[in-house]
Amino acid sequence: MLQLTKRTEYALIALTVLAGREGEVVSVREIGELYPVPRRLLAEVLKELSRAGILASQRGSNGGYFLTRPAAEINVAQVVGALEGLPAIAGCSSEDFEPGACEVEPVCPIRSPIQRLRIGVWAVFERMSLRDLAEPARPPLSRAVPVGSGASDGSSSGSGSEA
Amino acid sequence: MLQLTKRTEYALIALTVLAGREGEVVSVREIGELYPVPRRLLAEVLKELSRAGILASQRGSNGGYFLTRPAAEINVAQVVGALEGLPAIAGCSSEDFEPGACEVEPVCPIRSPIQRLRIGVWAVFERMSLRDLAEPARPPLSRAVPVGSGASDGSSSGSGSEA
DNA sequence: AGATATAGCACTAGATCGGTGCTGATTGGA
DNA sequence: TCCAATCAGCACCGATCTAGTGCTATATCT
Ligand code: SF4
Ligand code: SF4
Numbered sequence: 054m055l056q057l058t059k060r061t062e063y064a065l066i067a068l069t070v071l072a073g074r075e076g077e078v079v080s081v082r083e084i085g086e087l088y089p090v091p092r093r094l095l096a097e098v099l100k101e102l103s104r105a106g107i108l109a110s111q112r113g114s115n116g117g118y119f120l121t122r123p124a125a126e127i128n129v130a131q132v133v134g135a136l137e138g139l140p141a142i143a144g145c146s147s148e149d150f151e152p153g154a155c156e157v158e159p160v161c162p163i164r165s166p167i168q169r170l171r172i173g174v175w176a177v178f179e180r181m182s183l184r185d186l187a188e189p190a191r192p193p194l195s196r197a198v199p200v201g202s203g204a205s206d207g208s209s210s211g212s213g214s215e216a
Numbered sequence: 217m218l219q220l221t222k223r224t225e226y227a228l229i230a231l232t233v234l235a236g237r238e239g240e241v242v243s244v245r246e247i248g249e250l251y252p253v254p255r256r257l258l259a260e261v262l263k264e265l266s267r268a269g270i271l272a273s274q275r276g277s278n279g280g281y282f283l284t285r286p287a288a289e290i291n292v293a294q295v296v297g298a299l300e301g302l303p304a305i306a307g308c309s310s311e312d313f314e315p316g317a318c319e320v321e322p323v324c325p326i327r328s329p330i331q332r333l334r335i336g337v338w339a340v341f342e343r344m345s346l347r348d349l350a351e352p353a354r355p356p357l358s359r360a361v362p363v364g365s366g367a368s369d370g371s372s373s374g375s376g377s378e379a
Numbered sequence: 380a381g382a383t384a385t386a387g388c389a390c391t392a393g394a395t396c397g398g399t400g401c402t403g404a405t406t407g408g409a
Numbered sequence: 410t411c412c413a414a415t416c417a418g419c420a421c422c423g424a425t426c427t428a429g430t431g432c433t434a435t436a437t438c439t
Contacts, residue, residue, distance in 0.1 A: 054217060054426075055296065055303040055337070059397060062306055062326065069325045080415065089319040094398055100417065113406020116415045129333070133218065140218040143225055156252040162232045163225065166349050170292070173340035174218070177333060186329050217395075222428060243384065257429055263386065276437020279384045 061136045063090050064098045065186060068132065071108070072124035072187040080117035098136070105135035124187060130178035140178070142171040224299045226253050227261045228349060231295065234271070235287035235350040243280035261299070268298035287350060293341035303341070305334040 067084050081099060085092035099118050102108045107127060108118045120127065133140065141147035145155050145164060158164070230247050244262060248255035262281050265271045270290060271281045283290065296303065304310035308318050309331060318324070 055220065055300060055305070056307070056310070057218065057305055058395090059307070062330075065326045065329075066320065066324065082415080088323060088325075091398060093400090096416075097398090103416085110416060111406085112404075112414095112416045114414045115407065116405080118416090137218060142218070142220055144219070144222070147219070157229065160251060161229070162251075163228045163349060166228075166344060167225075170340060170344060173343075174337050177336035177340060180336075181329060181333060186326060221426090245384080254429060256431090259385075260387095260429090266385085273385060274437085275383095275385045275435075277383045278438065279436080281385090 057133065058137060060094070060098050060101075061133055063095050064102060064132055064136055065129070066090065067095060067099060067118075068102075068107075068120075068127070068183050069186050071118065071120050072127075072183040075120060075124060078111050078115070078117040078119050083117070101136060102132070105131075107131060107135055120183075124183040127183045128179050129181045129183075129186070130175055133178055140171060140174050142174065143167045146171055220296065221300060223257070223261050223264075224296055226258050227265060227295055227299055228292070229253065230258060230262060230281075231265075231270075231283075231290070231346050232349050234281065234283050235290075235346040238283060238287060241274050241278070241280040241282050246280070265295070265298060268294075270294060270298055283346075287346040290346045291342050292344045292346075292349070293338055296341055303334060303337050305337065306330045309334050 066088055067090075070084050070087060071079055081092055081096045084090070085095060099108060099110075103110050103118065106121060109121050110116065110118050130139075138148045141150075143164070144150055145158055145161070146168060152158075155161070229251055230253075233247050233250060234242055244255055244259045247253070248258060262271060262273075266273050266281065269284060272284045273279065273281050293302075301311045304313075306327070307313060308321055308324070308327060315321075321327070
């Protein structure tokens with residue numbers, strides 16, 4: 054399934070708040086009051102982000118979390134990477150992939166292309182920073198791009214989806 | 217989890233073969249002899265692709281599957297879309313998402329950004345055709361690109377995650 | 380008729396995910 | 410001093426999804 058986990062979504066929501074209040078210390082409760090998110094789970098997620106070094110925490114009363122770096126320097130890729138491990142696309146490019154786990158590997162014809170996809174997807178996530186998240190979205194949306202080899206003429210490729 | 221299913225991987229492997237033998241009719245057995253893939257499962261997947269209109273089938277002896285269109289006109293996005301539904305990134309942008317399923321939706325601050333990500337990821341998949349898959353990979357790799365608004369290009373952003 | 384191949388569908392076991400429980404440690408303040 | 414608020418750590422459960430298989434029917438070629 055090519056979809057982020059709820060944990061990651063909650064993380065991004067929380068980070069949106071954090072990014073809009075840089076320098077402040079924000080508690081899980083506050084965020085929970087802003088958005089109808091399972092607080093307990095949100096807390097768990099923020100702990101993870103803290104362990105990953107994206108957030109730092111302040112314990113005790115008046116405690117909470119805050120960004121360790123400017124919002125513009127933290128991108129979605131880092132967040133996703135911290136919570137789900139970097140996007141693998143295929144099993145063999147996952148972090149915890151043990152050699153031999155895939156029978157096809159020695160002769161797999163799609164490893165290289167998959168790798169290219171992975172890099173492309175990763176780049177998409179890298180290009181969106183927390184500041185982009187927090188801001189009301191300014192979409193110059195300068196035409197997508199990359200990854201393919203030749204593919205130059207892909208113009209005709211409709212979305213097609215299914216059915 | 218940001219990862220393709222095994223089904224999709226097998227589909228791509230099979231399509232690589234099909235793309236390299238355009239005009240021919242190739243059976244599941246043949247593909248299974250080329251790559252150590254669970255044939256039974258592979259068969260199931262090709263059926264799905266057939267239902268989705270990406271492949272057509274020929275039954276009976278000497279039967280098998282063949283592409284309905286030139287390999288260059290079929291891209292990975294179509295394949296993924298047929299097998300997993302288009303990349304949703306978040307639950308609310310999934311095909312079978314029922315309104316009200318997400319509590320946060322009415323006030324969600326990340327819907328718009330997520331949408332942008334979705335488009336970006338989708339574009340990455342669209343730009344890789346079956347021909348790109350089948351070819352021995354020539355990566356001029358035309359530098360990745362946009363999607364975000366500003367986005368500092370801190371290409372250095374490593375995984376940064378755990379371990 | 381018989382061998383080969385796809386069509387369709389249901390089913391099981393295992394992995395993953397969403398969410399919660401519980402206990403402890405740290406801090407600020409009444 | 411003691412209490413309330415808050416983070417830290419970890420284990421646990423139920424629901425969902427995935428990988429893979431079983432079985433039966435249908436079409437085609439020889
Ligand atoms: S080797 Fe090929 S089949 Fe095995 S996991 Fe990697 S991409 Fe998928
Ligand atoms: S609305 Fe926000 S939280 Fe709900 S699914 Fe969409 S992105 Fe995730």
